Amino acid sequence: MLDNLKILFRQGKQYIPDVRTAAVPGIFRGRPEILPARVNEAELTALCPTGAIGAAPVRIDLGKCLFCGECAFVFPDKIRFTTDYNMATNERQRLVVAEGAEMPVRLNPDLIRKEISDYFSGSLKLRQVSAGGDNSCEMELNACGNVNFDMGRYGIEFVASPRHADGLVITGPITKNMAEPLQICYEAIPDPKIIILAGTDAISGGIFEGSPALDRRFLDRYPVDLYVPGNPVHPLTFINGVLELIRKRAKQ
Amino acid sequence: MDNLIIKNHETVPLASIPVLEYDKFLAQNTVLLAEERRHCVQYYGFLQSGMVQLLCCIADDMHGTILVSSALVGKKQILPSFTAHRPAFHKFEREIHENFGIAYADHPWLKPVRYPFDRARPQNDIANYPFFQIGSEELHEVGVGPIHAGVIEPGHFRFVCNGEQILHLEIQLGFQHRGVERLFLAKQHLLQRTVLAESIAGDTVAGHSVAFANLWESLCGFRAGAGLQFARTLALELERIAVHTGDLSALCTDVAYQLGSAVFGRLRTPLINYFQIWCGNRFAKGLIRAGGSHFPFNESLAEQLLEMLDAFEPDFDAMCEETFTLPTVLARFEKTGVVTHDQAVAIGTVGMAARVSGLNRDIRASHPHDFYPVLQHQPIIKHHGDVYSRAQLRRREIKQSIGYIRHLLKHMPLDSATPEPLGQPAPESLTLSLTEGWRGEICHCAVTGVRGELVHYKVKDPSFHNWLALALAVRNNEISDFPVCNKSFDLSYCGHDL
Numbered sequence: 001m002l003d004n005l006k007i008l009f010r011q012g013k014q015y016i017p018d019v020r021t022a023a024v025p026g027i028f029r030g031r032p033e034i035l036p037a038r039v040n041e042a043e044l045t046a047l048c049p050t051g052a053i054g055a056a057p058v059r060i061d062l063g064k065c066l067f068c069g070e071c072a073f074v075f076p077d078k079i080r081f082t083t084d085y086n087m088a089t090n091e092r093q094r095l096v097v098a099e100g101a102e103m104p105v106r107l108n109p110d111l112i113r114k115e116i117s118d119y120f121s122g123s124l125k126l127r128q129v130s131a132g133g134d135n136s137c138e139m140e141l142n143a144c145g146n147v148n149f150d151m152g153r154y155g156i157e158f159v160a161s162p163r164h165a166d167g168l169v170i171t172g173p174i175t176k177n178m179a180e181p182l183q184i185c186y187e188a189i190p191d192p193k194i195i196i197l198a199g200t201d202a203i204s205g206g207i208f209e210g211s212p213a214l215d216r217r218f219l220d221r222y223p224v225d226l227y228v229p230g231n232p233v234h235p236l237t238f239i240n241g242v243l244e245l246i247r248k249r250a251k252q
Numbered sequence: 253m254d255n256l257i258i259k260n261h262e263t264v265p266l267a268s269i270p271v272l273e274y275d276k277f278l279a280q281n282t283v284l285l286a287e288e289r290r291h292c293v294q295y296y297g298f299l300q301s302g303m304v305q306l307l308c309c310i311a312d313d314m315h316g317t318i319l320v321s322s323a324l325v326g327k328k329q330i331l332p333s334f335t336a337h338r339p340a341f342h343k344f345e346r347e348i349h350e351n352f353g354i355a356y357a358d359h360p361w362l363k364p365v366r367y368p369f370d371r372a373r374p375q376n377d378i379a380n381y382p383f384f385q386i387g388s389e390e391l392h393e394v395g396v397g398p399i400h401a402g403v404i405e406p407g408h409f410r411f412v413c414n415g416e417q418i419l420h421l422e423i424q425l426g427f428q429h430r431g432v433e434r435l436f437l438a439k440q441h442l443l444q445r446t447v448l449a450e451s452i453a454g455d456t457v458a459g460h461s462v463a464f465a466n467l468w469e470s471l472c473g474f475r476a477g478a479g480l481q482f483a484r485t486l487a488l489e490l491e492r493i494a495v496h497t498g499d500l501s502a503l504c505t506d507v508a509y510q511l512g513s514a515v516f517g518r519l520r521t522p523l524i525n526y527f528q529i530w531c532g533n534r535f536a537k538g539l540i541r542a543g544g545s546h547f548p549f550n551e552s553l554a555e556q557l558l559e560m561l562d563a564f565e566p567d568f569d570a571m572c573e574e575t576f577t578l579p580t581v582l583a584r585f586e587k588t589g590v591v592t593h594d595q596a597v598a599i600g601t602v603g604m605a606a607r608v609s610g611l612n613r614d615i616r617a618s619h620p621h622d623f624y625p626v627l628q629h630q631p632i633i634k635h636h637g638d639v640y641s642r643a644q645l646r647r648r649e650i651k652q653s654i655g656y657i658r659h660l661l662k663h664m665p666l667d668s669a670t671p672e673p674l675g676q677p678a679p680e681s682l683t684l685s686l687t688e689g690w691r692g693e694i695c696h697c698a699v700t701g702v703r704g705e706l707v708h709y710k711v712k713d714p715s716f717h718n719w720l721a722l723a724l725a726v727r728n729n730e731i732s733d734f735p736v737c738n739k740s741f742d743l744s745y746c747g748h749d750l
Contacts, residue, residue, distance in 0.1 A: 050444075132427075176429075201451075208431070
């Protein structure tokens with residue numbers, strides 16, 4: 001007993017007091033900035049392993065970006081990764097960061113469905129499905145609930161049964177072999193329900209885009225409520241994105 | 253014996269690999285496995301002008317060599333199996349059967365491996381896996397997955413139980429199949445292949461990306477300087493410490509030990525945050541690059557690393573002391589999920605799963621690369637093969653790895669690691685790369701064509717060997733002990749399914 005208390009005392013408080021303002025340690029590669037310098041745009045776009053960079057004007061699609069940072073190493077005057085982890089949005093187009101249109105990535109309040117704030121603003125239970133995920137996004141989603149990030153304090157939790165869930169969180173590029181289980185899981189969640197894509201693999205297929213082993217037709221059938229970019233998603237990106245989704249709806 | 257003897261990370265001309273008659277190929281390789289010090293690191297096939305070229309690579313742990321031989325067979329041939337002589341080959345032959353349709357006359361368990369998109373029999377569907385069944389009214393079956401209760405990867409477990417007791421477990425995998433090996437050929441740029449290697453298993457980024465980088469450099473005739481080798485060794489050991497710590501947390505969770513779960517869980521945070529300090533990613537994505545590094549290690553990083561470890565160790569030690577003396581934890585860990593030494597040898601386990609059953613298999617010691625020759629690694633060996641041993645092994649390996657890091661930091665090489673241009677890959681060659689990841693040995697194999705282009709790329713995660721160990725471990729255990737058994741192995745689904 002005394003040893004337990006000693007351990008507890010030594011650990012002290014481990015939680016991050018405010019996940020909305022917390023600073024990430026080190027050189028985290030978050031939302032990129034595109035600087036005005038002139039570069040060879042053909043070279044720049046050819047560099048990207050997933051074709052996430054477009055030209056005229058230079059733009060980066062965070063839904064495709066693997067955050068490897070190669071572009072920023074080769075063209076440091078053009079591209080810089082900031083430590084801004086707020087990158088989640090509910091509108092696919094907003095994931096594209098373009099030169100000359102520098103602004104933080106946020107949700108479009110007009111697109112948040114009414115039932116989301118009606119039902120989920122105080123409590124949101126999520127069922128996660130890994131459909132070809134490489135286990136890094138899965139580990140980060142688990143980390144969202146650990147004593148540091150403590151997502152549970154906002155009433156957001158992962159649950160075991162889809163019957164208990166309000167929504168689906170998909171990780172991975174969606175393999176053919178997981179297409180059917182994913183569909184069954186979605187159907188087992190009672191209405192109203194939301195879909196969150198966590199990680200670049202889920203949003204665009206990432207480096208697996210175009211692989212004949214994938215079947216992404218699930219995404220053609222249903223609207224996506226939240227895109228959370230990252231490779232893997234950082235817990236702060238996920239938590240802040242979900243908080244914005246359930247709390248920030250346009251006043252009508 | 254008619255085989256080519258190579259070293260780890262050696263590139264050899266394809267033509268130098270002896271091509272044997274199948275019967276001789278079989279006899280030679282099955283005889284090699286008669287001794288515990290040899291095991292199969294890779295056995296696979298690739299198409300060669302309408303025929304299937306089978307390539308068998310047997311590691312000799314005593315001499316630090318790899319014995320390579322091959323045979324050419326037709327797809328329609330019915331062959332006698334290696335597995336009938338040595339069960340350790342069972343998975344490799346199942347894979348060859350699944351990929352090319354080659355039939356084996358006497359393979360006892362010729363079941364699907366991962367339902368790849370380019371399988372020989374597309375009509376075989378993952379929804380109709382032929383499970384082993386016992387026709388008894390006394391027994392019942394329990395099906396779990398592919399989607400599990402937690403936030404983990406998918407796979408299906410089919411238990412045959414007698415009441416609460418597990419008689420048999422069959423593990424069906426393949427749900428995570430993304431076509432990784434074919435993508436290595438489809439993606440032409442080195443950076444694409446590198447990020448692909450990083451995505452094979454996101455919990456073993458350092459392991460798989462070091463395996464790829466060392467392979468690619470060997471293929472291009474590049475020799476990594478001391479700075480690069482140093483950083484790779486450091487990354488591998490840091491990854492081991494981080495994942496082992498997270499696994500200790502998960503093991504505590506599975507036996508409902510809240511304090512251990514919370515404290516080990518939070519102790520993992522500074523470890524993976526250190527990767528972020530070093531390379532901008534908590535899982536070391538972006539850190540390892542063939543031919544150089546964007547994140548050379550330096551004095552200030554060394555200082556921060558020592559500071560982090562100094563803070564980590566006392567908390568870790570106190571928590572271990574408490575956990576490993578707590579009767580409620582010990583009662584669940586001890587004698588649970590046992591894999592015997594004989595079983596481990598027969599099925600060819602590697603890495604941690606081998607070392608807890610008294611089987612000394614560790615690439616860091618047997619086929620050392622990067623800074624491991626300097627460290628003169630002595631593997632930690634346990635003998636009981638139960639959950640307790642697997643937990644204890646993690647505790648001791650964490651301490652050992654911290655010791656290695658402290659030693660390495662005292663002898664930090666100062667050469668720069670700025671990227672250098674690599675040469676062209678050697679034509680018509682084979683390169684084999686072995687790396688000891690935190691789970692066990694990772695093997696990458698590349699075969700090039702006449703212009704040095706990749707014509708085949710093979711990846712093997714240690715989980716490929718070890719999933720069967722989990723199935724054997726849970727026999728005669730209570731089904732309620734399955735989660736803690738499963739976690740004690742912590743095998744990779746995506747690394748297996750590729």
